[in-house]
Amino acid sequence: xxxxxxxxxxxxxxxxxxxxxxxxxxxxxxxxxxxxxxxxxxxxxxxxxxxxxxxxxxxxxxxxxxxxxxxxxxxxxxxxxxxxxxxxxxxxxxxxxxxxxxxxxxxxxxxxxxxxxxxxxxxxxxxxxxxxxxxxxxxxxxxxxxxxxxxxxxxxxxxxxxxxxxxxxxxxxxxxxxxxxxxxxxxxxxxxxxxxxxxxxxxxxxxxxxxxxxxxxxxxxxxxxxxxxxxxxxxxxxxxxxxxxxxxxxxxxxxxxxxxxxxxxxxxxxxxxxxxxxxxxxxxxxxxxxxxxxxxxxxxxxxxxxxxx
Amino acid sequence: xxxxxxxxxxxxxxxxxxxxxxxxxxxxxxxxxxxxxxxxxxxxxxxxxxxxxxxxxxxxxxxxxxxxxxxxxxxxxxxxxxxxxxxxxxxxxxxxxxxxxxxxxxxxxxxxxxxxxxxxxxxxxxxxxxxxxxxxxxxxxxxxxxxxxxxxxxxxxxxxxxxxxxxxxxxxxxxxxxxxxxxxxxxxxxxxxxxxxxxxxxxxxxxxxxxxxxxxxxxxxxxxxxxxxxxxxxxxxxxxxxxxxxxxxxxxxxxxxxxxxxxxxxxxxxxxxxxxxxxxxxxxxxxxxxxxxxxxxxxxx
Numbered sequence: 001x002x003x004x005x006x007x008x009x010x011x012x013x014x015x016x017x018x019x020x021x022x023x024x025x026x027x028x029x030x031x032x033x034x035x036x037x038x039x040x041x042x043x044x045x046x047x048x049x050x051x052x053x054x055x056x057x058x059x060x061x062x063x064x065x066x067x068x069x070x071x072x073x074x075x076x077x078x079x080x081x082x083x084x085x086x087x088x089x090x091x092x093x094x095x096x097x098x099x100x101x102x103x104x105x106x107x108x109x110x111x112x113x114x115x116x117x118x119x120x121x122x123x124x125x126x127x128x129x130x131x132x133x134x135x136x137x138x139x140x141x142x143x144x145x146x147x148x149x150x151x152x153x154x155x156x157x158x159x160x161x162x163x164x165x166x167x168x169x170x171x172x173x174x175x176x177x178x179x180x181x182x183x184x185x186x187x188x189x190x191x192x193x194x195x196x197x198x199x200x201x202x203x204x205x206x207x208x209x210x211x212x213x214x215x216x217x218x219x220x221x222x223x224x225x226x227x228x229x230x231x232x233x234x235x236x237x238x239x240x241x242x243x244x245x246x247x248x249x250x251x252x253x254x255x256x257x258x259x260x261x262x263x264x265x266x267x268x269x270x271x272x273x274x275x276x277x278x279x280x281x282x283x284x285x286x287x288x289x290x291x292x293x294x295x296x297x298x299x300x301x302x303x304x305x306x307x308x309x
Numbered sequence: 310x311x312x313x314x315x316x317x318x319x320x321x322x323x324x325x326x327x328x329x330x331x332x333x334x335x336x337x338x339x340x341x342x343x344x345x346x347x348x349x350x351x352x353x354x355x356x357x358x359x360x361x362x363x364x365x366x367x368x369x370x371x372x373x374x375x376x377x378x379x380x381x382x383x384x385x386x387x388x389x390x391x392x393x394x395x396x397x398x399x400x401x402x403x404x405x406x407x408x409x410x411x412x413x414x415x416x417x418x419x420x421x422x423x424x425x426x427x428x429x430x431x432x433x434x435x436x437x438x439x440x441x442x443x444x445x446x447x448x449x450x451x452x453x454x455x456x457x458x459x460x461x462x463x464x465x466x467x468x469x470x471x472x473x474x475x476x477x478x479x480x481x482x483x484x485x486x487x488x489x490x491x492x493x494x495x496x497x498x499x500x501x502x503x504x505x506x507x508x509x510x511x512x513x514x515x516x517x518x519x520x521x522x523x524x525x526x527x528x529x530x531x532x533x534x535x536x537x538x539x540x541x542x543x544x545x546x547x548x549x550x551x552x553x554x555x556x557x558x559x560x561x562x563x564x565x566x567x568x569x570x571x572x573x574x575x576x577x578x579x580x581x582x583x584x585x586x587x588x589x590x591x592x593x594x595x596x597x598x599x600x601x602x603x604x605x606x607x608x609x610x
Contacts, residue, residue: 055321095470101410102389103402121389122382124323125409128469133321142382225319235468236406241478242464245528249482250456252524253489257348260517261358 005157007109011149012212013163013171014179015085017224018190018198020170022048022062022083029165030060033150037140047081054086055136059147060162061086065223074194084215084224085171087162088113088134088147089202092209096126096135098236104144111176111212112149120144129235131208131227149212176212187216207232320470322610328380332373333462333602336416337488338495339369340459343423345492345517347448347455355439358514360430361500362492366455367427370420391417408465415457422451459492460485466605473609476539477532480605486525487557490564491598493518494591515564515587518594522564529561529601545608553604560597563590 005011030036037057041050047064054061065082090112097105097113104119105126115126115135120143127135127144135146150160158164163173172179180203190198197219202211206229221228346362378387390413393402404410426448429437437444463480474480493514500511536542546554 053321099404099407099409099468101402101404101407101413102386103393103395103398103404104389106395116395119386119389119394120383121386123380123390123409124325124382125407125469127321128323128325128471128474129320131318131320131470133319136321137324137382139382144382227319231318233470235470235475238467238469238475238478239406239408239464242408242467242481245479246456246460246464246481246485249485249524249528250460253486253521254344254348254456256520256524257345257489257517258352260520261345261349261354261513262352 003157003159005110005154005159010111010176010212011154011174012090012112012176012179012214013087013149013160013173014183014203014214014216015087016170016172016183016186016216017082017084018186018195018216018218019168020062020083020085021168022064023167024051024062025165025167026060026085026162026171027051027058027062029161030147031057033153033161034059034148054088054132054134054146056138056141056145057136059087059145063224065219067219067223082218082223084217085162085166086132086224087213088149089132089208089214090147090149090212091207092205092212093234094208095129095131095235098234099125099129101125108149108151110149110151110154112151112154114148114151115144115146117141117143117145131232133225176210179214183214183216190216190218201226208234318470318472318475320472322471324610325380325606328376330599330603330606332376332380333484333606334491334599335369335372335376336462337459337484337598337602338492339366339373339423340419340455340457340485341488341490341492342366342369342496343419343426343448343455344452344459344489345496345514346426347452348517349513350439350445350448352513354513357500358496358511359439361496363423363426363430365492365495365499367420367423370416370423370458373416374420406468408461408468412458412461412465415454415461419451419454419458422447422454426451456485459488463605466609471609472539472541473536473545474605476541477535479528479531479535483525483528483532484602486521486528487598487601490518490521490525490561491595493521494564494594494598498588498591498595518564522561522594525561526565529558545604547608550604550608553600553607557597557601557604560594560600563593563597 031038036059039051039057044050044052047066049062049064051058051061063084063086065084067080067082094105094113097107101123102119102121104116106114106116108114122137122142122144124137124144127137135144138145150158153160159173163171172182183200183203187198187200195218199217199220200214201207201217201221202214204210207227217224342362343366346359346366349359349362374387378384381387390410391402393400402410403414425434425437428434429444432438437447460481463482463484466474467478467480469475497511497514497518533542536545
């Protein structure tokens with residue numbers, strides 16, 4: 001049945017990590033469809049991970065988190081080896097959008113966050129702002145890159161490549177409201193199965209106003225290197241106090257300058273005994289200085305005087 | 310036991326390197342030099358300090374957009390900072406939420422002020438020369454932008470989700486105070502060699518430099534306290550950045566050690582000349598200003 005994707009509706013992913021098997025089909029499908037460069041595969045000594053992180057060439061990345069329990073756990077608790085297919089969250093309150101100075105990062109008609117490649121100038125401010133380490137800089141294009149939610153596929157009523165390729169339906173694509181309903185039911189089922197730490201991440205507005213790509217996690221967000229609700233802060237939080245601190249400093253510096261730089265009208269001393277350039281004589285205190293004749297003009301001043309006359 | 314993190318971030322570093330460091334350095338010098346020159350004129354001074362400040366500010370500003378542009382991934386799109394090239398979005402970019410956008414415009418405006426003041430100092434614009442009301446007003450407005458340019462770079466770092474940078478709101482103030490210190494040192498170095506001058510001109514600059522250094526030290530202390538509370542002090546102080554923090558600290562302490570002492574001597578013609586000690590202090594202060602920015606930029610990445 002053909003998928004119908006309507007502009008104006010919110011679309012996103014629900015990634016259920018409880019059924020992710022770490023096959024990386026999502027990574028491969030993403031690379032294939034989006035024409036991303038292949039890797040020089042290296043041994044990272046990090047479980048089954050051989051791609052490292054999300055960046056300009058990896059818009060999907062499967063995290064492998066090994067947790068060896070101190071005590072025996074019940075069957076199905078699923079905490080010994082966590083897997084999570086990570087992706088851009090397409091945040092409702094997107095840090096990258098907030099700080100982009102060129103307007104290259106926009107929200108599309110599908111409510112996804114999209115970097116316009118022909119507008120981005122590679123300042124990398126978005127990279128310093130994204131709290132999920134999603135955006136990467138490509139030295140080949142000189143611009144920032146990240147998941148587009150397969151914008152071109154959505155425009156053609158096709159679901160994103162990663163969701164289509166996922167063999168376990170760990171990655172589900174659809175309208176965000178529909179996905180939230182699915183996720184709530186799934187959470188109930190997983191918790192009923194004994195995984196008491198299971199929780200939804202980004203399904204409500206507690207994290208960056210809600211994530212269009214949200215997750216069912218088997219442990220707390222920090223275990224997956226995700227900021228929790230209390231840490232989900234926007235870069236703009238520092239604007240007010242940052243400028244305020246600068247303003248107070250500016251006021252103090254100006255006052256200090258006005259006090260220190262007042263005109264010192266004391267006359268220059270009369271020519272002293274000859275000194276060598278290597279042994280300059282100390283200037284006497286102003287109170288000790290004898291009155292002098294008209295001070296010599298600074299360089300350039302004599303020129304100005306000549307012009308004015 | 311490490312302190313709990315106030316805000317745990319997982320942001321990737323933007324790889325801002327030497328070009329951004331140089332931009333921050335020269336922006337601080339330009340803003341500081343212009344403001345010091347204006348303050349000297351406001352207090353009735355018309356010697357080499359003010360003149361050197363105005364003559365220094367413009368070349369420093371001139372370097373800034375070059376460094377910024379070279380750092381971009383797409384240097385030929387530098388103008389995208391100012392003009393919205395999104396389809397259907399033609400107009401000017403002015404994003405008040407990010408200091409980067411405000412800074413670009415402020416740099417443009419400040420560039421104009423420094424250029425005009427530069428010409429005025431060369432005697433090409435007599436209606437703006439020292440002592441003319443219009444010139445004073447012009448310099449005052451320009452100084453507002455100068456203060457912004459000297460300080461906003463720190464705010465720019467704070468407005469991010471990077472550890473260290475975003476953990477302290479005082480970076481803007483710290484960079485501003487540091488820019489003023491650096492500018493005082495640079496004026497000292499350059500202006501002191503332009504004699505013959507009145508030694509009194511430089512006495513005021515020496516005192517001002519000490520005040521700026523006190524301000525800097527206080528803000529550095531607040532910076533470390535806030536970063537420690539956020540739990541990222543270890544990141545800020547790791548090697549090799551510790552050495553740069555030390556250099557920065559030395560650059561702040563040395564002007565204080567010279568407070569109340571003369572760094573200017575008088576030669577046989579009655580002109581002021583820098584003592585070797587004063588020259589050394591000025592160089593160390595400038596190195597400290599650079600080291601401070603390098604430590605802040607580098608330690609978080």
